Amino acid sequence: MNVIEAEGLTRVFTGRPERGNRLRRSRHVAVDDLDLTVGAGESVGYIGANGAGKSTTIKMLVGILVPTSGTVTTMGLHPLKQRRVLARRIGVVFGQRSQLWWDLPVRESFSILAAIHSLTAADERVRTAELVEMLEMGEFLATPVRQLSLGQRMRAEVAAALLHRPDLVILDEPTIGLDVLSKQRLREFLVAQRREHGTTLLLTTHDMGDVERLCDRILVVDHGRLAFDGTLDGLARTVGARRELVVDLAAESPDLVDVGGAEHVRSDSGGLRQRLAFDPQRTTAARVLAAISERAEVVDLSIEEPDIEDVVREIYRATRR
Numbered sequence: 587m588n589v590i591e592a593e594g595l596t597r598v599f600t601g602r603p604e605r606g607n608r609l610r611r612s613r614h615v616a617v618d619d620l621d622l623t624v625g626a627g628e629s630v631g632y633i634g635a636n637g638a639g640k641s642t643t644i645k646m647l648v649g650i651l652v653p654t655s656g657t658v659t660t661m662g663l664h665p666l667k668q669r670r671v672l673a674r675r676i677g678v679v680f681g682q683r684s685q686l687w688w689d690l691p692v693r694e695s696f697s698i699l700a701a702i703h704s705l706t707a708a709d710e711r712v713r714t715a716e717l718v719e720m721l722e723m724g725e726f727l728a729t730p731v732r733q734l735s736l737g738q739r740m741r742a743e744v745a746a747a748l749l750h751r752p753d754l755v756i757l758d759e760p761t762i763g764l765d766v767l768s769k770q771r772l773r774e775f776l777v778a779q780r781r782e783h784g785t786t787l788l789l790t791t792h793d794m795g796d797v798e799r800l801c802d803r804i805l806v807v808d809h810g811r812l813a814f815d816g817t818l819d820g821l822a823r824t825v826g827a828r829r830e831l832v833v834d835l836a837a838e839s840p841d842l843v844d845v846g847g848a849e850h851v852r853s854d855s856g857g858l859r860q861r862l863a864f865d866p867q868r869t870t871a872a873r874v875l876a877a878i879s880e881r882a883e884v885v886d887l888s889i890e891e892p893d894i895e896d897v898v899r900e901i902y903r904a905t906r907r
């Protein structure tokens with residue numbers, strides 16, 4: 587069964603009437619004739635530059651925005667006409683907007699949501715305990731939401747959206763602004779939910795790490811239109827999404843140009859710091875590091891992910907050729 591089916595989905599925003607000419611309004615096509623199907627159990631990353639139309643699409647899928655034209659069903663339901671029924675079947679997280687009660691302790695927000703979703707008292711207890719453990723929320727359950735750190739709040743938001751075990755979870759920028767550890771926790775949790783419950787995931791993100799660790803299908807949107815629909819492998823083949831290993835060496839060294847599986851990008855400070863690019867589909871950072879260590883003593887290292895904006899720009903370039 588398809589969890590999401592959209593055909594010719596279009597949303598046009600019209601501005602205010604222009605001064606001196608009330609009949610003229612600016613017109614902006616945010617989502618342009620989009621055909622989209624997402625099957626049960628898929629994990630789909632929806633990426634694109636700022637303003638490409640990601641949030642607008644999601645809002646139409648969940649019934650917050652009315653399409654200008656086209657059709658859409660989510661979980662086989664009409665998002666606008668059957669919004670209440672749909673709300674019981676899906677979980678939605680908008681990174682920038684909270685669904686928790688600001689002044690209440692986190693635990694109470696969960697209780698209210700459990701009541702809204704008609705969970706039994708026993709089920710609420712079991713599910714809350716499970717989420718608290720998996721998302722490590724024990725230490726801030728009694729804290730009012732407004733006092734949470736961003737990482738804590740996002741974990742609580744995700745828990746709130748998944749409390750009723752929805753079949754489809756839609757996340758708009760779930761890891762935005764989070765530190766490395768919080769991102770990792772959240773990703774591990776989502777992977778586990780998928781594995782254990784077969785949950786379908788659709789997420790928008792600017793973080794290539796989210797895409798790599800969470801998604802088996804990627805959609806790239808450009809000016810409201812689909813520019814790419816395929817796997818991460820396919821995306822990497824199209825744009826060569828590379829990572830960079832940055833190593834600090836114990837002594838100045840010549841450029842590390844002959845390291846297998848990696849390409850020397852740049853040396854700084856007489857070769858004390860060197861950057862090597864590699865394709866994560868073909869080799870691993872550990873292998874590249876081992877090869878470097880045979881040639882020079884490494885004292886520190888970091889790995890830089892490709893910037894999603896660069897990947898998207900490359901996709902746009904490739905698809906417009």
Ligand SMILES: Nc1ncnc2c1ncn2[C@@H]1O[C@H](COP(=O)(O)OP(=O)(O)OP(=O)(O)O)[C@@H](O)[C@H]1O
Nearest residue numbers: 599600614616634635636637638639640641642643
């Ligand atoms: N309510 C609105 N009224 C007018 N224009 C809007 C409205 N909402 C969005 N837009 C415009 O539609 C386009 C798509 O916006 P949307 O928020 O869907 O982009 P996005 O891909 O989610 O971007 P971001 O990554 O920055 O969140 C943008 O040009 C935006 O300015």
